[in-house]
Amino acid sequence: MNEGEEPVEEHARLREALGPLALGHLDGAEADRVRAHLDGCADCRADLAEIAPLSARLAALDLEALETPPAPPPDLGRAIRAQVAEERAAREADEADELARARARNRRRGVLRAGLAAAVVVAVAGLGFGVGRTVGPDEATSPWEPLSVRTVPGVQVSDAGLVPHTWGTELRITGEGFTAGETYRAVFRAADGSWSPAGEFVGVGEAEMTCNLQSALLREDAIAVAVTDDDGRRVLFSRL
Ligand SMILES: [Zn+2]
Incomplete structure (x- = not known):
């Protein structure tokens, strides 16, 4: 470990910056500081090597999300309509049941009417x-x-x-x-x-x-x- 010149807190901060660095989210001065540290810290270089592939995939996912919003499945509209109709039918069936019970309760009044x-x-x-x-x-x-x-x-x-x-x-x-x-x-x-x-x-x-x-x-x-x-x-x- 070659980190004797940095306080523990500073090293922790630099390690936490590895992810943002890999994603290109660090501004120039901070990126330079982290890179300078990497030159003398094998542990951090190893960490960066581990997270780099993941970072690349994350960046790619971000990019896909931005550039090619996923197209809905071709049947989605029909599926949604079918589900809505199904839920409506269930709701109407519930209401019909409730109505039937209400009618049973009020049969006498209904007959009167x-x-x-x-x-x-x-x-x-x-x-x-x-x-x-x-x-x-x-x-x-x-x-x-x-x-x-x-x-x-x-x-x-x-x-x-x-x-x-x-x-x-x-x-x-x-x-x-x-x-x-x-x-x-x-x-x-x-x-x-x-x-x-x-x-x-x-x-x-x-x-x-x-x-x-x-x-x-x-x-x-x-x-x-x-x-x-x-x-x-x-x-x-x-x-x-
Ligand atoms: Zn380090």
Whole structure:
């Protein structure tokens, strides 16, 4: 070892500079200092000889990276699209599962919505020959007249009432047990004994449903209201 003239720290610094020297990263003055040391230090020359091939390969890699950026494999675009599609499909499947679970949890509510929609459609369709409009000018101030109704076993009404309008009378009922798929008809009875149609709705079984049923018969002329099933059997009745 021929390093007696340099402090240990200085020699360590010079050895650490061998790598930068091999890569050509040292400025001229520092490179000269390291080379001068190499002339008198066999250990450092040996180290430099060891790292030189590696340095050359590193420099070559740097150069390749700079000059010829690696081309993507020809199928990369398709592979990425396929992977994206696969992940999207998996995500959508997860969401579909979640949706199915949510639907199962909310089946009752969903059936109610379906029943409501059917009832509204039927009620509006019923107005075609009944009243011809759905909202009267007195809608905002219409009083609500609670009704006590009698029902057949199996049909349970939790809420029922009348809303008198300038154009007729509206029956609102909330209940369950109307046989799923069966068509029910609401009618008001007038003092002269005639029956006035108030629209139809489709039962949704055990799910609770709310129906708005409208008749052209004015409230002051109505003395009773009834709902009948497909067979004309009375399932709900209230004397007014
Ligand atoms: Zn040395």
